[in-house]
Amino acid sequence: MKKERINVSRREFLIHTGLTGTGFALGLSLPPNNKAFAAETSATTPEINAWVVIEPDDTVIIRIARSEMGQGTLTGLAQLVAEELECDWSKVTTQYPTPGQSLARDRVWGAFATGGSRGIRTSHDYVRKGGAVAREMLIQAAAYAWDVSADDCSADNSVITHNPSGRTTTYGKVATAAAKLEPPSDVMLKDPKDWKIAGKPVARLDTVDKVTGKQVYGADLQLPGMLNAAIKACPVFGGTVTSFDSKAISNRPGVRKVVQVGDDAVAVVADTWWRAKTALDALPIEWAEGPNAKLDSAAIDKMLTEGLSSANDVFIGNQAGDAKAALKRAAKTVEATYSYPYQAHACMEPMNATARWTKQRCEVWCPTQNGESALQDTAKAAGLPAEQCEVYKLHLGGGFGRRSIHDYITQAVTIAKQLPDTPVKLLWSREEDIQHDHYHPVTKCRLVGGLDESGNLTGLHARISGHSIFAVRAPGMVQRWDGADMITFQGFVEDDMLGGDHSIGYSFPNLLVEHAMRNPPVPPGAWRAVNAHQNAIYLECFIDELARAAGKDPLEFRQKLMTKHPKNLAVLNAVAEKVGWGKPAPDGVHRGLAVFKSFASYTAACAEVSVDRGKVKIHRIVAATDPGHAVNPQQIEAQVEGSIVYGLSALLYGEITVKNGRVEQGNFDSYPMMLIPEMPKVEVILMPSGGFWGGVGEPTTVIAAPAVLNAIYAATGRRIRTVPLKNSDLKIT
């Protein structure tokens, strides 16, 4: 897609000056008593409202509460504010408000949480209003200055015009006066068909520093007088520290302190991280390994297998008709069991946080997906009221769900508390990052489908068995669902459940979907697309199995079940048409389909795969998404491409296993990732149908893997029901 880039050199200039000008740059020269931005900006430039500051030189600062972790939300939200503000996009820069400011101002920026592909879809309304209100105040200020009616004035591209006289002024000139006005109580939002900045493929606002190495991530932060900490937690889940011999390393260069962190970890604090890390490696530590010392993947698998047929702790996610009776009556039944392993997030930037603690105040600098809960977690660890704490967010070097859980912040504050008034940066090693993740849950799924004599599907019974994320991470929600974790059923439920975000796209005459909750003592967490990921494999590969058993074309078999789900059907048909389904593929190439709805977006994929003497090559993925409204088409394409890599990397290589209570993998040699040679050609069909706001970061993560598995079946006649592919006898090329 062709992109619109407006005045690159101006943009670059603003990215640098815009940030430093407000004292909000978190660079190498951060002042020792970094204040919240509002105090600093208000000295010279008052805000129009919480969302918008306009400098005298017409620079537009848009405040973004959600976190930028690569998904483009920062730019997308700025586009929405700018659209209503009617400002000059080339003069826009952004700023993170702090969670402490949010607390002090009664959550004026709404939620900070950045997960579940919600960054834009749950805040578009109030951020656009923020822009519209600011626009009205700027126009009113000009009208007062000219002594004319605001109704006779209009704004465009940061210029206000008095239409009868043709007089003009700029936002920068009236901003100070506008800031003193009462905001209008009611504003109209534009119809998306009239958008000029939103909806357009504008360039990201955060690119330039990322190609020059100037972007400061949490891992890069330097504060004056800062010390560095390396940490090791008990390798066994649930284990604790028994003892450690600080004296053994106290003479090593740079080492300042060895501290216990909570009951399960030890940290070495030194002048540099490398010295801290090497000293930690040499530190003798005794662990009490606790009750999970013998846990292994085989035992977990056995626990899940029991759940496939057990009547205990079973919850129903969807039910129509009588699936069991339909299966008994069926002319033919098909049964299959699928398995999905634990996955680590493996953000490229390992977990880290920098903390400074005194008896009166605790400050944390960190990458987080949720600034507000980071502040609460900081306060809890600091033993201080949240009002005496502050969190400064930095752009994330990857999030994928991992940075919604703040164990690394708790640790950093716990360490800093033992070195009062000294900033300490905690950085995890990659091994610590892989071995102390909150893992994509492990589940299995047994599916039974019934067909009549004509090959029509008469009933489907899916029994999921395995880990519930919410039982561990959000027990309150599970309580509200009477003990069930409905998130386990993503993609299997009806429109009246989970806000309709994850509804099934088929109408089955008889359906039963169950979850036997089995929670091994391994910490689970949300991982890009959460449970939609494995559920898409279960449902979409099994539908393919049923189509084949019925002797039907997998596209037609699906289409017949989707007549009541036109948006799901539309994305499926779009990929089928683009790929030329039903027409011959290139020599040796075979195709597979998948269609799924998650995070309120409709997605489908067709994979083209060849298998030559056991060597699998993924040539092409055609992927369609209907996210309702599309705020930045070129960034949506980037998210489709990237999320497909995340899903394929898991399909090809991703697996965390447990032995003796600990994770067996430790780094990218034992937990490998998909690399550039395995990258297929990805063709994106972006088909926003309007009228709703769907997610973008996660939904297309889930469609590539089932499409590829179905294509491998088409190529070989073999069903692969256990991933990753590296464990099969197929070789990935």
Next chain:
Amino acid sequence: MSKLKINGAIVDIPVENDTPLLWVLREQLGLTGSKYGCGIGQCGACMVLIDGEAVPSCMVSVDSLNANDDIVTIEGLSEDGSHPLQQAFVELDTPQCGYCIPGMIMSAAALLSRNPNPDDAVIDAGIPNICRCGTYARVRQGIKRAAQIMQQEKA
């Protein structure tokens, strides 16, 4: 104390001899564009050029280097972010989270100096870097676009 030549300047390095170059760059010199991703030479986030070759700086100890080795980091690749790869990656909005991108660019810079017009197979063989955001498609496009820009700049 070792002497190293980094981005054209000779600098004194007051650390233990076995310290990896990556941590010298990051912690002694404040050159944090080279990222820590794995520490075992697997991910490429710390790639630098040493005499024109892309090398994971986490795997090179300072005592294995001498002051004649020409070490270039992302900060020294161009004065003003105008290296053809930087131009191309901006033009295509290649980075997502961006953490892997400096290393990715350094691998690509070495590749382009060996092969000014790389095809897919050359890129596949020459870029060992991990990107968890999955920017591989735009990295590939970016390298090809940079090759074009280099040819235009020569012409």
